[in-house]
Amino acid sequence: MSQPSVIVVGGGLGGLWATVRIADAGFTVTLLSLFEVKRSHSVCAQGGVNAVLDTKGQHDSVRQHIIDTIKGGEYLANQPPVKSMCEDAPGLIRTFERMGVTFSRTPEGLLDQRLFGGVKNKRTCFAGASTGQQLLYGVDQQVRRLESEGRVIKHEWWEFLSLLRDEAGVCRGIVAMDLRSLEVRAFMADAVVMATGGMGQLYAPKTTTSTNSTGAAASRCYQQGAWLANAEFFQFHPTAMIGHDKTRLMSEAARGEGGRIWVPRTPGDRRPPRTIPEVERFYFLEEFFPTYGNTVARDEAARAIWTVTQEMGLGLGGGDRVYLDLTHLDQAFISTRLGAILEIYRKFAGVDPVTEPMEIFPAAHYGMGGLWVDFERAADGGIANGSVRNHATNIPGLYACGECDYAYHGANRLGANSLLSASYSGRVAGESVVSYLKGFAGTRPGVREDLIADEVARQQGLNRAIQEGQGSECPYRIHQDLGALMTAKVGVVRANPQLESALSELRQLAERLDRVDFGAANPWAHQGLVFARQLRDMITLAKVVAQGALARDECRGAHYKPAFALPIPAGTFPGDPAFEAYRARWQENNHQWLKTTIAEHHDDGPRIHYQEVDLSLFPPTDPRDYR
Numbered sequence: 001m002s003q004p005s006v007i008v009v010g011g012g013l014g015g016l017w018a019t020v021r022i023a024d025a026g027f028t029v030t031l032l033s034l035f036e037v038k039r040s041h042s043v044c045a046q047g048g049v050n051a052v053l054d055t056k057g058q059h060d061s062v063r064q065h066i067i068d069t070i071k072g073g074e075y076l077a078n079q080p081p082v083k084s085m086c087e088d089a090p091g092l093i094r095t096f097e098r099m100g101v102t103f104s105r106t107p108e109g110l111l112d113q114r115l116f117g118g119v120k121n122k123r124t125c126f127a128g129a130s131t132g133q134q135l136l137y138g139v140d141q142q143v144r145r146l147e148s149e150g151r152v153i154k155h156e157w158w159e160f161l162s163l164l165r166d167e168a169g170v171c172r173g174i175v176a177m178d179l180r181s182l183e184v185r186a187f188m189a190d191a192v193v194m195a196t197g198g199m200g201q202l203y204a205p206k207t208t209t210s211t212n213s214t215g216a217a218a219s220r221c222y223q224q225g226a227w228l229a230n231a232e233f234f235q236f237h238p239t240a241m242i243g244h245d246k247t248r249l250m251s252e253a254a255r256g257e258g259g260r261i262w263v264p265r266t267p268g269d270r271r272p273p274r275t276i277p278e279v280e281r282f283y284f285l286e287e288f289f290p291t292y293g294n295t296v297a298r299d300e301a302a303r304a305i306w307t308v309t310q311e312m313g314l315g316l317g318g319g320d321r322v323y324l325d326l327t328h329l330d331q332a333f334i335s336t337r338l339g340a341i342l343e344i345y346r347k348f349a350g351v352d353p354v355t356e357p358m359e360i361f362p363a364a365h366y367g368m369g370g371l372w373v374d375f376e377r378a379a380d381g382g383i384a385n386g387s388v389r390n391h392a393t394n395i396p397g398l399y400a401c402g403e404c405d406y407a408y409h410g411a412n413r414l415g416a417n418s419l420l421s422a423s424y425s426g427r428v429a430g431e432s433v434v435s436y437l438k439g440f441a442g443t444r445p446g447v448r449e450d451l452i453a454d455e456v457a458r459q460q461g462l463n464r465a466i467q468e469g470q471g472s473e474c475p476y477r478i479h480q481d482l483g484a485l486m487t488a489k490v491g492v493v494r495a496n497p498q499l500e501s502a503l504s505e506l507r508q509l510a511e512r513l514d515r516v517d518f519g520a521a522n523p524w525a526h527q528g529l530v531f532a533r534q535l536r537d538m539i540t541l542a543k544v545v546a547q548g549a550l551a552r553d554e555c556r557g558a559h560y561k562p563a564f565a566l567p568i569p570a571g572t573f574p575g576d577p578a579f580e581a582y583r584a585r586w587q588e589n590n591h592q593w594l595k596t597t598i599a600e601h602h603d604d605g606p607r608i609h610y611q612e613v614d615l616s617l618f619p620p621t622d623p624r625d626y627r
Contacts, residue, residue: 003028004190004437004444007174009160009217011037013132013419014402014426015195016139021430022193023143023151027437030187032158032176034212037140041197041210041403042422045132046341047253048114048124049419051089055110060121062086069417070618072118072297073368073410074557075594076230078614081375081390081407084382085424092423093125099138103127104337114337115256116415118297124416129251129340132419139423159530160196160217161459163224163398164188166447171397173447175459180525184459186452190444191397191433194221194371195426198403202542203364203491204483208240208249218371218404219537222544226393228599228606229406230369231541232548235413235558236492238301239324240363243348247363250324251341252415254358255294257334260325261285261301261360263314273323273357284308299412299558302362306492309361316359323357362492366418368409368558369548371400372598375407381617383428388436391429397436401429406596410613411557466532471515475532478512482535482542485509490546494561499550503543503605510539544599544606551608552592594620 006022008015011033019029033040054060065086070079093111097103104112104126113122127134146152157179164173164186173188199215200207207213222228238261239250255261262283264276288304289296296304305322309315316322326334331354335342345353372394376387383390391399391407401422408421489502513536518528555565572579595610 004440005030006191006193006433006437007032007187007189008193008195009174010040010195010197010402010404011156012040012042012195012197012402013136013139013422014404014429015040015193016136016143017423017426018193018195018399018401018430018433019152020139020142020146021427022433023146025434027434028151028153029146030153030155030189031143032155032160032174032187034157034159034179036156037143037154038137040136041213042136042419043130043133044210044249045419046129046249046251047116047256048126048131048416049093049135049423050116050123050414050416051093051125051420052086052123053090053093053111053113053125054123055106055113056122058121060123062089064121065089065123067618068119069408069414070410072414073412075410075615075620076233076556076596076613077408077410078375078596079617080377080381080383080614083617085408085421087382088424089420092420092427096135096138099142101127101134101138103134114253115295117252117255117295117301118292118414119295120292124253124256126253128336129253129338129342135419135423160194160220162220162455163192163395164447164452164455165224165395166445168445169396171395175455177459177530179527179530182463182526182529184456184463186456188447188452190440191399191436193429193433194218194398194400194404195402195429196404199367199538199541200364201479202482202538202545203234203486204479206240206247206483206487207364208237208247209365211246214534214538215367215404215541216534216537218400219541221371221393221395221398222599223537223540223601224395225601226395226398227372228369228544229372229611230411230548230597231367231544231599232552232597233368233411233558234364234490234545235298235366235368236302236362237365238298238305238362239360240365241345241349241358241360242321248344248348249341249363249365250345250358250360251338252298254324254326254338254341257337258326258329260294260328261305261322262325263308263316263322265314267313268318270317273325274327282308282314297412298365298415299560302492303560305362320361321359322361324360325357326353327355327357364487366403366413368406368411368413369545369597370404370406373400373405373407377614377616386431386435388432388439390432391425392432392436399429399433401425411559462533463529466516466529467518467526469516469518471517473512473515473517475513475516475528475535478509479531479535479538482506482509482539486542486545490542490549492560494549494559495563496550496553496561499546502546503550506539506543506546510536513539547606547608548597548599552597554593
């Protein structure tokens with residue numbers, strides 16, 4: 001019997017960590033990436049990565065990190081995976097150190113830590129304002145070592161098209177396309193790990209994500225039977241800057257290091273910001289959230305900006321922008337701590353944030369939802385190390401990790417938990433795949449050659465159908481319309497009539513895509529063809545987001561429907577008769593209350609059902625947790 005092998009799709013932190021763990025265990029890994037691995041979207045994460053090291057002497061604790069993550073996610077994250085992730089975070093940081101990652105340090109030589117949104121303790125390790133890049137490069141060096149030893153085979157500039165499953169339904173490989181030659185080829189393996197990142201391009205151009213963050217790969221798995229979970233929860237980062245070409249993120253670290261968000265108190269005030277007296281400035285986060293101030297969680301900050309600009313009419317120039325002000329801070333300090341984002345703003349806005357406030361607005365940033373993955377609960381309340389269930393999808397042999405899974409963030413992601421969850425989930429998925437491979441006994445059944453040939457031919461046929469299209473529609477225009485639709489009707493604030501309209505318009509966009517015309521096009525390196533294929537899968541994914549949002553009649557985390565924001569009876573707590581009557585009424589009317597949304601693909605649209613959330617460690621006790 002041949003040695004089992006694995007395919008990892010995606011070269012970001014999740015995919016690289018999975019690759020390292022599987023290859024270190026002695027199995028061959030074929031790693032596929034849309035582009036050079038070092039360009040993966042993990043490099044765009046700026047502010048830092050969470051781990052309780054308590055280098056600031058604030059008596060921080062792992063328990064508090066767990067609670068902050070659970071409460072930040074509005075109790076919609078399964079708690080065992082959260083517990084294990086937070087407990088393993090300090091060890092991950094030490095491992096990154098040994099890989100050569102150059103974290104920022106205090107004058108005493110300790111790892112420096114900064115404050116991030118939604119927490120009261122400084123627990124975010126960072127490497128200036130380019131943390132994701134430094135972490136990715138550290139793991140990439142380990143993968144290159146394994147590649148030089150023949151344990152990793154890397155294919156850059158290849159795109160995942162579909163899964164290959166045997167007659168028992170077990171995932172046994174993939175079909176992928178060379179983006180240069182458009183060759184379509186089958187890759188066989190004994191397990192597949194999807195680590196293909198997020199889906200922010202559903203909201204383009206008002207998204208902070210790369211143009212490659214389409215979610216197409218996850219959508220293709222979903223269309224072949226994989227479940228999607230909690231897709232309606234989409235985080236809008238409160239501090240993004242608009243550009244002529246795309247939207248760029250101004251890291252939450254700017255707020256964590258003392259940045260203040262404000263608008264003039266007088267609507268339409270067009271004076272230069274530095275000339276507006278303090279008394280005439282509205283520091284609305286500090287007034288709305290006196291406990292956290294400018295470091296309030298992202299979902300609350302984004303909704304506050306929406307309220308101030310859309311309802312109160314105080315947006316700069318009457319629009320959706322507000323000021324993010326660093327000018328009161330020491331220039332040398334912020335240049336050292338935030339140099340990367342300051343340079344981005346200088347380059348693309350033509351303004352120096354050291355001397356003038358930045359203009360920012362909420363933009364689509366991170367999907368908390370993604371491919372559903374399993375876990376096995378251990379006796380200590382965390383997850384069982386090495387279990388084959390951890391990060392397994394509902395398709396046997398298919399695993400998922402990184403931003404394309406749903407496992408750790410519930411209804412809203414805590415700032416600086418993304419690099420942590422990507423790294424941790426990749427490591428766990430890799431270890432689970434190793435256990436899965438070691439469980440093989442005897443000869444493994446192969447996939448019939450005719451089934452492989454049929455799927456390759458089907459994918460080639462899809463390419464030809466697009467290339468030979470004779471319609472009048474431009475896919476890039478359709479994508480613009482998709483982004484505008486999602487931003488307007490499935491955005492920061494939602495309402496059921498708008499969501500119903502969005503679903504109808506998404507069906508119309510799908511019909512328009514059937515009438516695409518490229519004109520004369522090369523039979524190789526045809527990026528319009530690649531994009532048109534991705535766009536169809538993006539529209540399918542957008543339907544899941546909108547359908548899940550329509551079905552969830554409550555306000556929780558990044559999903560906010562004012563019509564269902566019922567006030568809690570004043571002065572009541574769990575156990576009080578008035579509160580228990582409120583809770584019973586809420587549960588009776590909301591069958592998705594404290595449950596995970598599960599979407600299954602059908603030809604006429606997604607079918608939604610719900611799954612209980614594991615609340616075994618820290619059940620909600622405060623009335624505010626039941627909103």
